[in-house]
Amino acid sequence: MNIKEYKLSPQALVMVQGSSKGTQPKYYENGYWYKVNQCGYEGLSEYLVSKVLECSNADDYAAYEPCIINGRSGCRSKNFLKENESFLSFQRLYELMTGESLQDRIRLISQVADRIGFVKEFLMEYTGFDCSRYLSQILTLDMLTLNTDRHLNNLGLIVDTSASLYKAAPIFDNGNALLSDWDRFCEETIEENLENVYGQPFSVSLESQAHEAGIGLKLNYKKIESILEQEPESRGLEVLKYQLIRYRSLIPDFL
Numbered sequence: 001m002n003i004k005e006y007k008l009s010p011q012a013l014v015m016v017q018g019s020s021k022g023t024q025p026k027y028y029e030n031g032y033w034y035k036v037n038q039c040g041y042e043g044l045s046e047y048l049v050s051k052v053l054e055c056s057n058a059d060d061y062a063a064y065e066p067c068i069i070n071g072r073s074g075c076r077s078k079n080f081l082k083e084n085e086s087f088l089s090f091q092r093l094y095e096l097m098t099g100e101s102l103q104d105r106i107r108l109i110s111q112v113a114d115r116i117g118f119v120k121e122f123l124m125e126y127t128g129f130d131c132s133r134y135l136s137q138i139l140t141l142d143m144l145t146l147n148t149d150r151h152l153n154n155l156g157l158i159v160d161t162s163a164s165l166y167k168a169a170p171i172f173d174n175g176n177a178l179l180s181d182w183d184r185f186c187e188e189t190i191e192e193n194l195e196n197v198y199g200q201p202f203s204v205s206l207e208s209q210a211h212e213a214g215i216g217l218k219l220n221y222k223k224i225e226s227i228l229e230q231e232p233e234s235r236g237l238e239v240l241k242y243q244l245i246r247y248r249s250l251i252p253d254f255l
Helices: 044-056 088-097 102-107 112-127 131-143 188-194 208-211 221-228 234-245
Strands: 003-006 013-017 024-029 034-035 063-067 073-080 086-091 156-160 165-168
Touching: 013 086, 013 088, 013 188, 034 044, 034 188, 044 063, 044 131, 044 221, 073 088, 086 088, 088 156, 102 112, 102 234, 112 131, 112 208, 131 208, 131 234, 188 234
Parallel strands: 003 063
Antiparallel strands: 013 024, 024 034, 034 073, 063 073, 086 156, 156 165
């Protein structure tokens, strides 16, 4: 793999809040977002997950490339917003409409299916957008890739501010997938590390979230296998191959 190196000025640094992992420094320059690895191999995870999405029925997703940013490993992706568009997270939308936290609100709901249903009803009421397919694809992906950092600030809509139109945002922010956090997932085997995987935002069980939202992702396994054969060995790749075998009977083939 040819890893490119980018030199970015301090003026390009943007502090972005919202992740349960804390505030992550990012850069934005010339239409691209750059993210520096913070806990492990997040950039590689972003890249590998985007390759999976390339071989899926996902409606839209951000493509990532691994790179070196000012001497540190990370990744970059093209800005997916067009002119007159803005990203509005589920969390921010709920705050604007109610003055309260959506995450705090759904914690009061005991059943996973009811939590998902609450969010769907809220989105439909205030935007007219049915997020069923969007959630089913993302939560299936998170189950497959072991994404432990899906939260209500990286689930959202694209708003066309000139026409007040809403559509699903691309699938993005998958850096905390594939056991990328070396501190949290420090056991020797994949099986041992799986015991420390906890999902969000609807359940600590990634499988429960996916099942309640519906298995909405389909994969072209043959194409994925062909692509992954070209990738250098890494723990992220090993975890992805393990998960593809694990869920092949559950996630349908997409030809």
